[in-house]
Amino acid sequence: MHGLLTFIWVVALVLVAGSFGTLGALIIARLRRTALERGDDILRAGYAKALRQLAITGERPALAVSNAHQRKVLAEEALSSAQLMRGSAKARLVALLRDMRLDRRFRRQALRGTVRDRLGAIEALALFPDAETAETLRTAEAARDLRVSLAALRVRVATGFGPDMSGLLERAAAPGAGKSAILQELIEHRAALNLPEALRLLNVSLSSAGRVLLLRAIGETGQFEALGPLKVALRHPDPEARAAAAGALGALGYSEAGPWLAHATLDGDWRVRLRAAEAIGRLGAWELAAALEPLLEDPVWWVRFRAEEALGRLGEVGLSKLADAAGALHMAARAQGAALAAGARA
Amino acid sequence: MIAGLLPQAVYLATHWLAAIIIAIGLLQNCVYILQLAIAQRALAQEPPERHMRNLWRRSATSAPPIALLAPAYNEALTIENSTQSLLGLDYPVFEVIVINDGSKDNTLEVLKSAFALEPLDRDYEQTIPHQPIRGLYRSAKDARLIVIDKQNGGKADALNAGISLARAPIVCSMDADSILEPDALLRAVQPFVEDPENVVASGGTVRIANGCLIENGQVREIGVSHNFLALMQTVEYLRAFLLARLAWSKIGALTIVSGAFGLFRRSMLVEIGGYALKTVGEDMELVVRLHRIFRERGKPYRIAFVPEPVCWTEAPETLEVLARQRARWQRGALETFSKHRVMLFNPRYGRVGFLAFGQILLFDVIGPVVELFGYVLMPLMWMLGVLSVDYLLAFLAVTFALGVAVSVGSLAVEEAELRRFPKASHLFLLTLAAVAENFGYRQLNSLWRLRGLWQWMRGEQAWGDMHRRGFQTRKRVQVFAR
Numbered sequence: 159m160h161g162l163l164t165f166i167w168v169v170a171l172v173l174v175a176g177s178f179g180t181l182g183a184l185i186i187a188r189l190r191r192t193a194l195e196r197g198d199d200i201l202r203a204g205y206a207k208a209l210r211q212l213a214i215t216g217e218r219p220a221l222a223v224s225n226a227h228q229r230k231v232l233a234e235e236a237l238s239s240a241q242l243m244r245g246s247a248k249a250r251l252v253a254l255l256r257d258m259r260l261d262r263r264f265r266r267q268a269l270r271g272t273v274r275d276r277l278g279a280i281e282a283l284a285l286f287p288d289a290e291t292a293e294t295l296r297t298a299e300a301a302r303d304l305r306v307s308l309a310a311l312r313v314r315v316a317t318g319f320g321p322d323m324s325g326l327l328e329r330a331a332a333p334g335a336g337k338s339a340i341l342q343e344l345i346e347h348r349a350a351l352n353l354p355e356a357l358r359l360l361n362v363s364l365s366s367a368g369r370v371l372l373l374r375a376i377g378e379t380g381q382f383e384a385l386g387p388l389k390v391a392l393r394h395p396d397p398e399a400r401a402a403a404a405g406a407l408g409a410l411g412y413s414e415a416g417p418w419l420a421h422a423t424l425d426g427d428w429r430v431r432l433r434a435a436e437a438i439g440r441l442g443a444w445e446l447a448a449a450l451e452p453l454l455e456d457p458v459w460w461v462r463f464r465a466e467e468a469l470g471r472l473g474e475v476g477l478s479k480l481a482d483a484a485g486a487l488h489m490a491a492r493a494q495g496a497a498l499a500a501g502a503r504a
Numbered sequence: 505m506i507a508g509l510l511p512q513a514v515y516l517a518t519h520w521l522a523a524i525i526i527a528i529g530l531l532q533n534c535v536y537i538l539q540l541a542i543a544q545r546a547l548a549q550e551p552p553e554r555h556m557r558n559l560w561r562r563s564a565t566s567a568p569p570i571a572l573l574a575p576a577y578n579e580a581l582t583i584e585n586s587t588q589s590l591l592g593l594d595y596p597v598f599e600v601i602v603i604n605d606g607s608k609d610n611t612l613e614v615l616k617s618a619f620a621l622e623p624l625d626r627d628y629e630q631t632i633p634h635q636p637i638r639g640l641y642r643s644a645k646d647a648r649l650i651v652i653d654k655q656n657g658g659k660a661d662a663l664n665a666g667i668s669l670a671r672a673p674i675v676c677s678m679d680a681d682s683i684l685e686p687d688a689l690l691r692a693v694q695p696f697v698e699d700p701e702n703v704v705a706s707g708g709t710v711r712i713a714n715g716c717l718i719e720n721g722q723v724r725e726i727g728v729s730h731n732f733l734a735l736m737q738t739v740e741y742l743r744a745f746l747l748a749r750l751a752w753s754k755i756g757a758l759t760i761v762s763g764a765f766g767l768f769r770r771s772m773l774v775e776i777g778g779y780a781l782k783t784v785g786e787d788m789e790l791v792v793r794l795h796r797i798f799r800e801r802g803k804p805y806r807i808a809f810v811p812e813p814v815c816w817t818e819a820p821e822t823l824e825v826l827a828r829q830r831a832r833w834q835r836g837a838l839e840t841f842s843k844h845r846v847m848l849f850n851p852r853y854g855r856v857g858f859l860a861f862g863q864i865l866l867f868d869v870i871g872p873v874v875e876l877f878g879y880v881l882m883p884l885m886w887m888l889g890v891l892s893v894d895y896l897l898a899f900l901a902v903t904f905a906l907g908v909a910v911s912v913g914s915l916a917v918e919e920a921e922l923r924r925f926p927k928a929s930h931l932f933l934l935t936l937a938a939v940a941e942n943f944g945y946r947q948l949n950s951l952w953r954l955r956g957l958w959q960w961m962r963g964e965q966a967w968g969d970m971h972r973r974g975f976q977t978r979k980r981v982q983v984f985a986r
Binding site for chain 2: 163166167169170171173174176177178180181184185188189192428458459460462463
């Protein structure tokens with residue numbers, strides 16, 4: 159029985175000690191952070207002034223960097239300054255940072271530490287475009303944290319060591335990467351530079367997320383040559399690809415896409431209908447108002463709403479369709495349709 | 505020894521009773537610890553986006569329009585600031601519908617003069633029940649502001665009127681005197697953007713505004729109140745309104761989206777008849793009804809909880825008001841439990857029937873009774889000589905240790921993952937509160953909940969007066985007194 163008593167007391171004490179220990183550690187960490195950040199404004203102003211002096215006169219400033227926090231602040235300031243500097247001033251800044259061995263530190267930091275610190279270091283490495291940096295970034299791309307991985311990829315591309323378009327599309331297959339605005343931006347950039355390659359890649363085997371990103375990127379190019387391949391993509395078996403193709407046709411901005419988009423409003427998948435409605439509104443294709451009308455009774459509210467919004471963008475023809483619908487549809491659609499019509503008139 | 509004089513049956517019965525009480529207490533604490541672990545994991549895996557600009561870039565184009573429903577009853581002192589603050593939210597498309605629920609003060613007049621209200625002609629069909637609407641206005645200064653003037657009917661009734669008039673696909677129910685952070689809507693709408701087919705409701709975190717610096721209806725500086733009760737509630741809200749709800753939403757069994765801040769798909773609310781009118785726990789009842797209807801229809805659905813959109817609310821600072829509030833919450837939970845009792849442990853309702861209703865049974869129905877029994881029975885057994893002082897002390901130690909561990913653990917998760925309290929001194933103060941709440945505050949809470957149980961058994965329906973100090977000026981406001 160004494161054993162049981164001892165056990166209960168030990169459990170109680172361990173629970174209390176563990177709780178206070180954890181919170182105590184967190185409070186100490188907070189205090190340290192607060193103390194470190196207390197003089198940040200003065201420190202920043204000093205670093206900024208020194209870096210400006212370097213840019214203007216070429217004189218090497220004396221920079222007091224005695225701990226990791228100061229290094230972080232200097233790195234942030236140097237990065238901000240680097241965005242404003244060009245040519246020889248920027249080269250002098252980078253040379254100074256290299257002399258301070260900050261490039262090595264950034265490389266080390268890019269591979270370990272907290273996510274926030276790693277992201278800061280990876281972004282700073284953009285100032286040091288060399289093979290060593292590229293290698294570090296390649297290693298960082300394998301990080302489990304998607305933010306770290308994609309930040310490393312972006313910097314690798316920016317420094318000229320990045321993968322080609324198909325390499326970028328492969329990355330889209332990683333969990334969560336397909337929704338990344340970073341990857342989308344990189345692929346859009348590549349597609350804008352080389353549309354024929356982007357169109358060629360539509361015919362190779364891609365992950366669903368990769369195909370979606372590629373279709374969107376092709377739409378953003380605004381090139382007429384993309385019209386045909388996007389039309390073909392509207393018949394792709396993957397509904398996400400069809401939805402992306404419909405959205406891309408809207409982004410492309412050619413009214414020739416109208417009949418295909420009208421056909422896409424009949425698609426069995428709501429995402430395709432939604433994107434088709436949006437695209438019709440974006441094109442301002444008033445002759446397709448009739449194709450949007452059935453979507454006002456779509457079972458998915460978002461499709462209904464986008465259809466109403468699209469009709470609202472089609473001018474008088476769309477508004478009169480909305481007014482007609484307000485008198486005929488069931489309650490929910492009627493209220494929304496009337497609202498949009500009223501809003502658009504106001 | 506008295507024990508020797510007790511019949512064997514009584515002796516055994518008291519021991520069994522004590523064992524049941526201890527088991528239920530341990531079970532409750534195990535649930536708390538499990539919730540903490542699930543919430544911590546969820547926050548670590550999906551840390552909230554810190555920068556508003558990133559959120560805006562990613563979501564603004566696909567964010568659906570929202571109608572903010574703000575019911576107001578005798579809010580003349582604060583309604584101008586509250587409304588101004590709502591109109592200042594960062595969200596692409598939204599309208600603010602203030603519902604003047606038959607205020608006896610000059611709430612409507614204040615709105616009319618502050619926002620240059622003009623009569624509005626807007627078609628609507630009363631498909632859900634609410635008191636008659638006396639007038640409808642739109643602001644000439646800001647077309648996004650609509651004011652409904654209606655006969656008094658209570659908060660649920662006012663929200664129903666707002667739902668009838670709203671035209672956005674998503675409605676946001678809130679209290680007129682709550683403060684939403686500027687990015688709260690954009691954050692809370694994320695589940696609707698990511699999963700528009702299945703998400704029917706989404707709740708955000710409610711935090712205590714007492715102790716914060718508030719200017720022009722915005723929280724300018726987060727602080728911690730030095731009022732003992734408000735401090736206790738700050739810890740309590742972290743544990744129960746942030747981490748517990750996050751954990752329940754992660755396992756698909758969230759039964760409450762706070763009335764102070766919740767987003768709902770309007771068409772669903774119309775379909776299920778809006779808020780129930782004859783209950784004091786209309787927010788919980790609505791969510792449970794959503795679960796029930798979707799489960800009965802066999803339709804996929806999701807009720808989400810997003811930890812970062814924050815709504816700030818004023819907590820009661822007097823025992824009298826707090827006692828009334830807690831008793832009312834207890835009544836609300838019991839009314840919902842009773843109304844939908846068919847769901848309890850019914851396989852048809854899945855996790856909601858087993859886990860969520862099991863939790864209501866454990867925490868709200870039998871919890872307060874058992875806890876009080878425990879506090880009375882243990883010393884009594886010791887006095888009767890059937891419980892040794894060593895065991896009594898050990899039992900009390902482990903009970904309080906678990907309580908402290910859960911509260912301090914909640915604070916630790918907050919600090920590690922969200923870090924909303926700006927100063928280390930806040931954490932220190934809250935740590936003291938997390939310990940102190942186990943010595944008196946929790947026991948008082950149990951008493952208040954017992955009072956709620958008693959009121960529910962007697963069929964009481966009153967909301968009771970809420971004396972609030974107000975964010976801007978000291979004031980006294982009656983909230984939906986009926």
